Amino acid sequence: MSPDFQRRLKHFKTLRRAVYSFWILVIMMIASLFAELITNSSPIIAKINGRIFVPAYVQYEREELGQEGAGVVDYRELKEKYEWAIWPPLKWDPIEIDGEQSEYLTAPMRAHLMGTDRAGRDVFARLLYGTRISFLFGLAYWLITYVIGTCVGLFTGFVGGSIDLYGQRLIEIFQSTPHMPLLLFIVSVVSPSPILLALFLCIFGWTGIAQYMRVEALRNRSLTFTEAAISMGASRSRLLFTHILPNSLVPLITFSPMAVVSGIYSLASLDLLGFGVPPPTPSWGELLDQARANYQVAWWLAVFPSFFLFLTILCLNFLGEAVRKAFDPRS
Numbered sequence: 001m002s003p004d005f006q007r008r009l010k011h012f013k014t015l016r017r018a019v020y021s022f023w024i025l026v027i028m029m030i031a032s033l034f035a036e037l038i039t040n041s042s043p044i045i046a047k048i049n050g051r052i053f054v055p056a057y058v059q060y061e062r063e064e065l066g067q068e069g070a071g072v073v074d075y076r077e078l079k080e081k082y083e084w085a086i087w088p089p090l091k092w093d094p095i096e097i098d099g100e101q102s103e104y105l106t107a108p109m110r111a112h113l114m115g116t117d118r119a120g121r122d123v124f125a126r127l128l129y130g131t132r133i134s135f136l137f138g139l140a141y142w143l144i145t146y147v148i149g150t151c152v153g154l155f156t157g158f159v160g161g162s163i164d165l166y167g168q169r170l171i172e173i174f175q176s177t178p179h180m181p182l183l184l185f186i187v188s189v190v191s192p193s194p195i196l197l198a199l200f201l202c203i204f205g206w207t208g209i210a211q212y213m214r215v216e217a218l219r220n221r222s223l224t225f226t227e228a229a230i231s232m233g234a235s236r237s238r239l240l241f242t243h244i245l246p247n248s249l250v251p252l253i254t255f256s257p258m259a260v261v262s263g264i265y266s267l268a269s270l271d272l273l274g275f276g277v278p279p280p281t282p283s284w285g286e287l288l289d290q291a292r293a294n295y296q297v298a299w300w301l302a303v304f305p306s307f308f309l310f311l312t313i314l315c316l317n318f319l320g321e322a323v324r325k326a327f328d329p330r331s
Contacts, residue, residue, distance in 0.1 A: 008326040008327060009326070011322075011325055011326040012322045012323065012325070012326040014325075015318070015321065015322040015325060017318045018318045018319050018321060018322030018323075019322075020318075021314070021315035021316070021318040021319050022315075022319055024311065024315050025312070025315050025316070025319070028131055028135070028311075028312065029131075029135055031128065031131070032128055032129070032131035032132035032135060033132060035125075035128045035129050035131075035132060036056040036057060036088070037056065037088055038088055038089060038090060038128060039088055039089070039090035039091070039092055039093070039122070039124065039125045039128060040056050040088045040090075040091070040092075040093050041075065041076070041091060041092060041093040041096050042055035042056050042073075042075045042093070043055055043056065043075060043082075043085040043086060043087045043088075044056045044086045044087065044088055045085070045086050046075075046082050046084070046085035046086070047082065047083040047084050047085070048065060048066070048078065048081050048082060048083065049066065049081065049083075050083075053065070055073070055075055056088070060073060061073075065078060065081075066078075066081060090113075090122075090124070090125070092112070092121075092122035092124075092125045093125060094121065094122070094125045094126045094128075094129040094130075094280075094282040095121060095280045095282070096121060096122070096125075097119060097120040097121055098111070098112070098116060098120045098121070098122070099120070101116065101120055104116060104117070104118055104119060104120040105117070105118055105294060105297060105298045106120075107298075107300060108300055112124070114127065114300055114304045115298070115300040115301070117287065117290050117298075117301060118290055118293075118294060118298075119280075121280075123287065123300060123301065123304060124304075125282070126282035126283075126286075126287060127282070127284065127287070127304060127305060127308055129282040130282040130283045130284050130286075130287070130305075130308075131284075131308065131312075133194060133267075133277065133281070133282065133283055134264045134267060134268065134283070134284055134312070135264070135312075136194075137194050137197070137198055137263055137264065137267045138259075138260040138261070138262075138263035138264040138267070139260060139263070140194075140198045140263070141198050141201055141202060141205065141259065141260070141262065141263030141266070142256060142259040142260045142263060144198065144199070144202040144206075145201075145202045145205040145206040145209065145259060146206070146209055146252060146256065146259060148202065148206040148210075149206035149207065149208070149209035149210035149213060150209065150210075150213050150245075150252065152167060152170075152171075152206065152210045152213075152214075153209065153210035153211065153212065153213025153214040153216075153217065154213050154214070154216075154217045154240065154244060154245060154248065155167075155240075156168070156210075156214050156217075157213065157214035157215065157216070157217025157218045157221070158217045158221055158236075158239075158240055158244055160218070160221075164214070167210075167214070168214075171207045171210055171211060174203070174204055174206075174207050175204075175207050177204065179200075179201075179203075179204040183197075183200055183201070183270075183275070184273075184275055186200065187270070187275040187276075188275070191278055192270075192275065192276060192277060192278060193277065193278065194267075194277055194281075197266075197267065197270065197276065197277070198263070201263070201266055205259075205262070208255075209251065209252070209255060209259070212251035212255070213248055213251065213252070216244075216247075216248035216250075216251060217244055217248060220243070220244045220247050220248060221239075221244060225243060225247075226239060226243055226244070229242075229243050250327050253323055253327060254320065254323050254324045254327055255320075256320075256323075257316045257317070257319045257320030257323060258316075258317075258320050260316055261313050261316045261317065261320075264309075264312060264313070264316075265309075265313065267283070267285065268283070268284050268285040268288070268309055269285065270285065271283045271284065271285020271286045271288070271289065272285040272286075272288050272289050272292075273285075273289075274289060284305045284308055284309050285305075287301055287304075287305040288301075288302065288305050288306065288309075291305065
């Protein structure tokens with residue numbers, strides 16, 4: 001571990017709320033990635049007729065499990081056939097309807113820790129699985145936009161001249177395009193998916209970091225270490241990837257948490273407006289949309305999704321604040 005990294009890590013740890021936020025986000029991410037092990041209508045692993053099945057992650061045909069007819073396998077009906085089975089702590093998956101309840105919108109209780117939505121589905125299960133989609137969407141948005149923006153910004157700033165001029169005009173064109181109305185038009189024509197939404201938002205989301213990376217490239221190419229490398233015969237590719245890029249990482253690192261926040265917030269906003277991921281895909285914005293339509297009778301549909309969204313954005317903001325502090329040269 002280099003002394004520079006140790007110094008920055010020390011500055012990061014001085015902001016205690018950022019450390020707590022980091023671990024909260026890690027716990028939320030791990031829980032969402034392994035949501036099938038926490039709440040699911042299928043056993044995690046089971047032995048039936050001498051065979052081992054993992055229904056939590058593999059979809060089996062009814063014939064394989066000894067059930068007749070077509071349709072979805074109901075693993076609760078197979079209890080008599082299990083030699084043994086390991087079930088998750090909670091028994092609901094995000095799209096399962098609880099037919100035992102007389103009303104679909106039910107308040108939090110023992111069977112449903114955070115109540116049910118208007119379709120009778122467990123709110124906690126939908127929030128947990130929706131956390132996975134929100135985090136992966138935010139990370140995908142951050143990765144794609146920052147790769148594109150870094151490549152465009154570094155290249156135009158390093159080469160300069162007419163390339164830099166045309167690159168700036170290209171950025172201005174993308175920034176002046178009303179992308180949200182265009183996105184709403186596209187998703188009203190084409191069935192949206194998380195991949196489609198992420199790709200579309202990334203088309204317009206790379207311009208901000210591209211401008212920062214262009215400024216860094218313009219600054220670093222005129223510094224002494226770059227001139228020394230040129231005098232020693234370094235190639236343009238070596239200058240760019242060995243000298244310019246490593247010394248231009250501060251904007252990438254400090255603004256990364258904000259990019260993840262932007263991706264998560266954009267997905268929740270589109271879901272709230274009804275233009276996000278298609279139903280019955282679990283998402284935070286879809287539950288908030290239900291809360292808007294049933295705010296008089298179902299307070300839990302507003303409180304719990306809002307808390308998840310608020311906690312995630314708050315923790316990412318604290319994390320970004322600590323990262324900026326760690327990379328601040330005046331610290």
